[in-house]
Amino acid sequence: MYAIRLFAVRHARAFERLYQGFERVIVGLDPLFRRVGYGRLERPVAAVEQVVKGLLFDCKMCGQCVLSSTGMACPMNCPKQLRNGPCGGVRAGGFCEVKPAMRCVWVEAWDGASRMQDGAARIRVVQPPVDRSLEGTSSWLRVAREKALTVGTASAAKQTVATAFPRARQNEPASAPLAVEPPKGPK
Amino acid sequence: MIPTLQTPEPYDPVLHPPLKPLPGHKSGSILERALRRGWFAITAELNPPDSADPRDVLAAAEPLKAVADAINATDASGANCHMSSMGICSILSRAGMGIVLQISCRDRNRIAIQGDVLGAAAMGVGNVLCLTGDGVGVGDQPGAKPVFDLDSLSLLRTLKTMRDEGKFLSGRKLTYAPPIFLGAAENPCIPPYEHRALRLEKKVRAGADFIQTNYIFDLPRFKAFMGQVRDMGLDERAFILAGVGPVASAKSARWMRANVPGVHIPDNYIVRLERAEKPAEESKKLCVDMIGELRAIAGVKGVHVMAYRREHLVGEIIEASGILKERLAAKGT
Numbered sequence: 001m002y003a004i005r006l007f008a009v010r011h012a013r014a015f016e017r018l019y020q021g022f023e024r025v026i027v028g029l030d031p032l033f034r035r036v037g038y039g040r041l042e043r044p045v046a047a048v049e050q051v052v053k054g055l056l057f058d059c060k061m062c063g064q065c066v067l068s069s070t071g072m073a074c075p076m077n078c079p080k081q082l083r084n085g086p087c088g089g090v091r092a093g094g095f096c097e098v099k100p101a102m103r104c105v106w107v108e109a110w111d112g113a114s115r116m117q118d119g120a121a122r123i124r125v126v127q128p129p130v131d132r133s134l135e136g137t138s139s140w141l142r143v144a145r146e147k148a149l150t151v152g153t154a155s156a157a158k159q160t161v162a163t164a165f166p167r168a169r170q171n172e173p174a175s176a177p178l179a180v181e182p183p184k185g186p187k
Numbered sequence: 188m189i190p191t192l193q194t195p196e197p198y199d200p201v202l203h204p205p206l207k208p209l210p211g212h213k214s215g216s217i218l219e220r221a222l223r224r225g226w227f228a229i230t231a232e233l234n235p236p237d238s239a240d241p242r243d244v245l246a247a248a249e250p251l252k253a254v255a256d257a258i259n260a261t262d263a264s265g266a267n268c269h270m271s272s273m274g275i276c277s278i279l280s281r282a283g284m285g286i287v288l289q290i291s292c293r294d295r296n297r298i299a300i301q302g303d304v305l306g307a308a309a310m311g312v313g314n315v316l317c318l319t320g321d322g323v324g325v326g327d328q329p330g331a332k333p334v335f336d337l338d339s340l341s342l343l344r345t346l347k348t349m350r351d352e353g354k355f356l357s358g359r360k361l362t363y364a365p366p367i368f369l370g371a372a373e374n375p376c377i378p379p380y381e382h383r384a385l386r387l388e389k390k391v392r393a394g395a396d397f398i399q400t401n402y403i404f405d406l407p408r409f410k411a412f413m414g415q416v417r418d419m420g421l422d423e424r425a426f427i428l429a430g431v432g433p434v435a436s437a438k439s440a441r442w443m444r445a446n447v448p449g450v451h452i453p454d455n456y457i458v459r460l461e462r463a464e465k466p467a468e469e470s471k472k473l474c475v476d477m478i479g480e481l482r483a484i485a486g487v488k489g490v491h492v493m494a495y496r497r498e499h500l501v502g503e504i505i506e507a508s509g510i511l512k513e514r515l516a517a518k519g520t
Contacts, residue, residue: 080293080319080333084340084389086382087319088374088401089448097448098322110382124385126393129297129341129356156358164348164356165341 071112146173205311216313228489266326291320308365347394422486
C-alpha cells in the first residue's frame with residue numbers, strides 16, 4: 001500500500017535495524033534450511049515473503065531484494081524499474097515522470113537512505129540488472145544461501161555479473177547470486 | 188553515389204578501418220581526442236529523419252559536421268519513433284563523421300543492446316551514450332511495451348565489462364572488444380538536487396568517461412551542482428559537457444517545460460524571451476551567452492548543443508561563442 005510504503009521510507013532506520021536482526025536469523029538457519037531442502041521451502045517461504053513485504057513495501061517479488069541499499073523504497077515500483085535511479089525525468093516537487101500523482105520512488109529512496117546508518121553509503125553502490133529468471137522466488141532464502149556460500153560453483157554468467165558488480169554483491173548478495181538454485185517446482 | 192558523401196570511394200571497412208585508439212585512449216573517437224587534448228569540446232544533436240532516404244540523414248548532419256566533434260544520433264528521444272540511432276550511425280560513420288550512438292533502455296533488452304554495440308563499434312562508432320530513456324507515455328506510441336531491462340548505470344557497467352574485460356555480461360568471451368568512449372547523461376537542475384552529484388558519481392563508477400547534461404537554463408542551480416562535482420573530484424574522472432540550446436520563443440519554452448520530461452526553464456529566462464523585440468535574435472544570444480557562462484565554470488569541458496529543429500543555427504551559435512577561433516589560435520602557438 002502506497003501510504004505504508006511511504007511510512008517505511010520515513011522509518012527506514014528502524015526497518016534497517018529490524019532487517020539486520022532478521023537477516024542474522026535466516027542466515028543462521030541455513031543448516032536447517034539445507035536439511036529440510038531449499039527446494040521444498042521455496043513456495044511456502046515465498047508466499048509469506050510476498051504477503052509481508054507486499055504489505056510493507058509494495059514488493060513485486062523480483063527475488064533479488066536490495067531494500068537495504070535503496071532506502072527501504074522498493075525500486076520495482078519505479079515504472080521504469082530502475083535499480084539505480086532516479087532518472088532525468090523527475091517532476092518538480094519530486095513526483096514521478098510516468099505517474100505524476102506518485103512520489104518518485106528514487107527521490108524517496110535517497111531520502112530513506114539518508115535516514116539509515118549504512119543506507120547513504122549503500123545507495124552509492126552500482127546495482128546490477130535484475131535476473132528476470134528469479135522473479136517470484138524468495139529473496140530471503142536466497143540471502144541465506146548466498147551468505148552461507150563457501151564454494152563457488154556458479155556459471156560463467158553468474159560469475160561475470162558478480163565480478164562486474166562486486167560491491168553490490170558484497171552488500172546485497174541476492175543482487176548477484178552465486179549459489180546453486182534449488183530445483184524449480186511446477187507452477 | 189550520393190554527392191555529399193565525404194569518402195571518395197565506396198566505404199570498405201577493411202580499407203578504411205575505424206580509427207585506432209591512441210595510447211592511453213579508450214577509443215578511436217575524435218571526441219575523446221579533442222577532450223584529452225584539452226580542447227573545449229562541442230557535440231551536437233541531430234534531428235533524426237522520418238525517412239528511409241540516406242540523403243536526409245546527411246542533410247540533417249550538414250549544419251553540424253563542421254562545428255561538432257561528435258554528432259549525437261538520438262534513440263527515439265521523447266519516446267517518439269524516428270530513424271534509429273544505429274541507422275544514422277551507419278550512414279554517418281561511412282561519411283567519416285564523429286558520432287555518438289545513443290542507447291535508451293526503454294526499447295531494447297540486454298541481448299539486443301550488447302549486439303548493437305558490437306555492430307556499432309565495427310562500423311567505427313567510437314562513442315556510446317547510455318540513457319535510461321523517457322517513458323513510453325510521452326511519445327507518439329504510448330501503447331508500446333516499455334522494456335527497461337537495464338538502466339543507464341547497469342548498461343554502462345555492462346559496456347565497460349565488454350570493453351575492458353572483453354566479455355558479454357553472460358561471461359562469453361569476445362574475440363575483439365569494442366573500443367568505445369562511454370557516455371552518460373545527468374540532469375542537474377531537477378529534483379532531488381542534493382543527490383544529483385552523487386548519482387553522477389555512481390555513473391562515473393559504473394564506467395562513464397564523458398557526461399552530456401540535459402539542458403542547462405538555471406545557471407545558479409548548475410553552478411551549485413558543479414561545486415559538488417568538483418568537491419568530489421568528479422570533473423577529473425569524467426569529461427563533463429553541459430547541455431545548451433536555443434529556444435525559439437517564450438511560447439515554445441513554456442511548452443517544453445510542460446511537456447518534455449526533465450526540462451526545467453526558470454521564469455526569468457522565459458521573461459527575457461518574451462520581452463525581446465526580436466525573439467529569434469534573443470534566443471540565439473541567450474544560447475551564446477549561456478555557452479560563455481558555462482565555459483567559465485571550472486570542470487566544464489565542453490558543450491552539448493541540442494537545437495531541435497533549429498540545427499541551422501548551430502554553426503552561427505558556435506561561431507559567435509568563439510570556441511573554434513580559440514582552437515585555431517592554440518594551434519598557432
